[in-house]
Amino acid sequence: MSKFKTHVVILSDQVLPNVLPVLDYTTAPELVIICESDAVRNRGLGTRMIKFLETKKIRGELFRVGGGSDFKEMQKKFQELATRLSPRAAEVAVNLSGGSKLMSCVAQNVFSGKRFTCFYVLPAQSELVELSGGLAQFHQLRDKLKLTDFFKIHGYTVLAKREKNLKLISGSHALCREILADFNKYGKHIAYLNRLAAGAENHFSLKAKANITPDEAQLFELFAKHGFISKVGDGMIEFASDEDRGFCKGGWLEDYLHQTLKSIHKDLVLQDFATSVEIESESGRRSELDAAFLFKNKLYIVEANTSPVHDCGASLLYRLDTLKDFAGTYTFSILVALRGAQSFDRRRAQDQGVHLVQSTEINDLESRIRAVIGAPELKPADNL
16 A cells, blocks of 8 residues: 555554554554544543554544444534545545444545545454455555553553563473473472462561471472572571572463563564563553563463462453453453363353463463464474
């Protein structure tokens, strides 16, 4: 598609189709005229879009189209806008992707009749379809969407993304492999290690009293072998550092997740990925995501949990379901649960659309995530 100075867009909750052409320099306009219904205006979505466009050095202008369900009112409004823009129609393209079906139909009827170029965006394919003279011409959009942009256009600010200590990433990869290779021996004792690390953290200490049985000692010795616990015995354990204490509290699984996403990115080139992402909503509510990544303009939120799912299953799945509301059909969630889930939690996860990877399945985490996002399976030689 040719580069147009002005884009007319129809705004709704699903804002990605409006944003993607703006992020591609071959289609980015100088001005975006945002057509908003009263409902969209009352929620401040247009103002949010204006602020986002400013960060990309693109001007935005709001245009009210009324109630959004009155055909005649919308037709009158769109005709007013088309008449105003008609002297420079050759410089204007109309994005029909957003809004209700009725709004898109009315807009197409008005603007195409006045010889404006209309187009439609397919986010999952990163394609723009130009509709002109009864013909459809496809244009490939560049995948420039990043996590910060994705959250911003949906009303969230990324406050922090934790930088990963390379020692922990490397150590967690080896450690996780050993745990999962003999899950029956190690898995049932993870919760006890979590509690000890959390208790030491609450007391701002690297030490914790521990009544460790010979069976449990094998897990603690495994963490000590990899350098995360400096001392085990005499009724106590000592963590090597504050960072290692957090690692033993469950951070090792998050770091293994980070390494897995890094491997997928190396092969598939994810648009963006990060771990320990802290975000804040426009109302000031903060959330921390264990991991988030973008693939084919879809957001995937990943929670890594080392506690028994039956202890926190309902609240954990509710949190994932809430976080999934970031962008509706463009957001998916994955729960990586070390201790597994009971049948009712699995059913709840399935009902809520949460993809569950549990227990020994984590040993094949990369293939599991690839299956969720619809990516090709790894060849045996490519596995981690």
